[in-house]
Amino acid sequence: MTVLISGASLFLGTILGFLLGMVRSRKNRLVNPLIGFFVDVMRGTPFIVQVFIVFFILPEFGVELEAFTAAVLAMTIMGSAFICEIVTAGILAVPKGQWEASSSSGLNILQQLRLVIMPQAMKTILPPLVGQYVLLIKDSSVVSAIGVVELTRVGWLTVVRIPEGLMVFSLVAALYFAISYPLIRISNSLERKLTVNRVSL
Amino acid sequence: MLEFFNYRTIWEYMPLFEEGLRNTFLISIVSLFLALIVGVLACAARLSNWRGLRAVSIAYIESIRSTPLLVQIYFLYFGLPTLGIRIPEIQTGILALMFNSGAYIAEIVRAGITSVPNGQIEAGISSGLSYFQRMRFIILPQAVGVTVPPLLGQAITLVKDSALLSMISVVELTRSGQILTSERFMPAEAFFTVALLYLVIYFFLKYLSGWSQKKLIFRET
Numbered sequence: 001m002t003v004l005i006s007g008a009s010l011f012l013g014t015i016l017g018f019l020l021g022m023v024r025s026r027k028n029r030l031v032n033p034l035i036g037f038f039v040d041v042m043r044g045t046p047f048i049v050q051v052f053i054v055f056f057i058l059p060e061f062g063v064e065l066e067a068f069t070a071a072v073l074a075m076t077i078m079g080s081a082f083i084c085e086i087v088t089a090g091i092l093a094v095p096k097g098q099w100e101a102s103s104s105s106g107l108n109i110l111q112q113l114r115l116v117i118m119p120q121a122m123k124t125i126l127p128p129l130v131g132q133y134v135l136l137i138k139d140s141s142v143v144s145a146i147g148v149v150e151l152t153r154v155g156w157l158t159v160v161r162i163p164e165g166l167m168v169f170s171l172v173a174a175l176y177f178a179i180s181y182p183l184i185r186i187s188n189s190l191e192r193k194l195t196v197n198r199v200s201l
Numbered sequence: 202m203l204e205f206f207n208y209r210t211i212w213e214y215m216p217l218f219e220e221g222l223r224n225t226f227l228i229s230i231v232s233l234f235l236a237l238i239v240g241v242l243a244c245a246a247r248l249s250n251w252r253g254l255r256a257v258s259i260a261y262i263e264s265i266r267s268t269p270l271l272v273q274i275y276f277l278y279f280g281l282p283t284l285g286i287r288i289p290e291i292q293t294g295i296l297a298l299m300f301n302s303g304a305y306i307a308e309i310v311r312a313g314i315t316s317v318p319n320g321q322i323e324a325g326i327s328s329g330l331s332y333f334q335r336m337r338f339i340i341l342p343q344a345v346g347v348t349v350p351p352l353l354g355q356a357i358t359l360v361k362d363s364a365l366l367s368m369i370s371v372v373e374l375t376r377s378g379q380i381l382t383s384e385r386f387m388p389a390e391a392f393f394t395v396a397l398l399y400l401v402i403y404f405f406l407k408y409l410s411g412w413s414q415k416k417l418i419f420r421e422t
Contacts, residue, residue: 166280180267
């Protein structure tokens with residue numbers, strides 16, 4: 001369940017985040033403050049509060065969600081905000097000359113992004129993106145609060161029955177560790193590999 | 202959208218929110234302070250020449266970083282009693298936040314210290330400065346400036362993380378929202394107010410962090 005929730009929302013969040021990030025990097029005066037505000041709100045409130053808002057308040061507008069859908073929705077929205085930041089930073093790190101050169105070569109904006117800008121921006125984006133995935137997988141533990149039976153919830157349910165807190169949660173922690181630690185290592189090695197061309201001091 | 206919004210209930214429950222806010226502040230500040238100590242110690246162990254100490258510190262940092270905070274909180278909350286240690290929820294929470302943030306702060310401090318170029322340390326050694334003099338006069342003055350902005354970022358994370366203590370029924374901001382929800386079933390009023398209060402703290406810390414980035418980082422271009 002943890003894998004399912006994380007997988008679904010990482011996938012959706014990445015798509016949404018990339019779209020937002022690309023739009024934001026255009027520096028449109030109208031859209032940018034909106035996205036900026038969205039990102040600030042997502043970063044400024046605890047994830048658990050966001051989960052409660054999605055789960056308890058959307059029904060008041062007539063949108064009834066199952067716990068699982070609500071969890072995926074909340075994680076997608078939050079993830080997209082953080083990924084948007086990363087993507088924006090990555091795109092802005094590409095030198096301006098690249099934009100100018102590609103537009104004077106007659107590429108339209110989508111071609112510019114796809115063929116020239118993004119391949120270079122990916123170098124800056126990838127390491128923090130993988131790091132962000134780790135954070136999101138860990139945040140998926142929070143949705144146990146609305147009763148989604150994922151890894152943490154299973155631990156909680158077990159501990160209610162057999163009072164072996166140390167053992168149960170060591171096991172839960174070990175399972176999370178098995179998912180997260182390889183990702184952290186990947187993120188670190190990507191960072192080392194992709195910044196080779198920078199002059200070291 | 203706001204036609205169903207009952208402001209009067211929010212006012213009625215203001216004392217509860219105040220208590221929650223006070224506890225959030227208290228928990229965040231105490232655990233940030235303790236986490237700083239843990240972090241600096243862990244970082245010192247991480248950078249020490251003694252291999253055993255280094256291994257312990259790496260194990261601590263990596264295991265904290267790759268498990269969710271909620272699991273760590275539950276680990277202490279359900280685990281300590283099996284060891285025969287009974288402490289109030291709020292202290293369990295502070296303990297969990299302390300160990301959690303401590304690991305991240307250790308990494309931040311390490312990044313700060315290693316950001317000082319090696320040549321300066323070598324220059325210090327050849328000028329005959331002792332280890333402590335080098336720390337005091339060369340490394341720390343430069344490292345502290347680099348460390349403060351990410352530390353404020355960690356403070357933001359810590360405030361948000363303290364929301365998870367609501368899961369072990371510590372009455373902080375999020376919990377007061379839950380209480381209002383369960384007593385009156387007014388989740389919108391409850392959680393929008395809670396979110397707003399968190400946002401106020403966030404924008405304040407973000408402003409501080411931006412300010413410190415401008416003021417404190419000395420860097421040749």
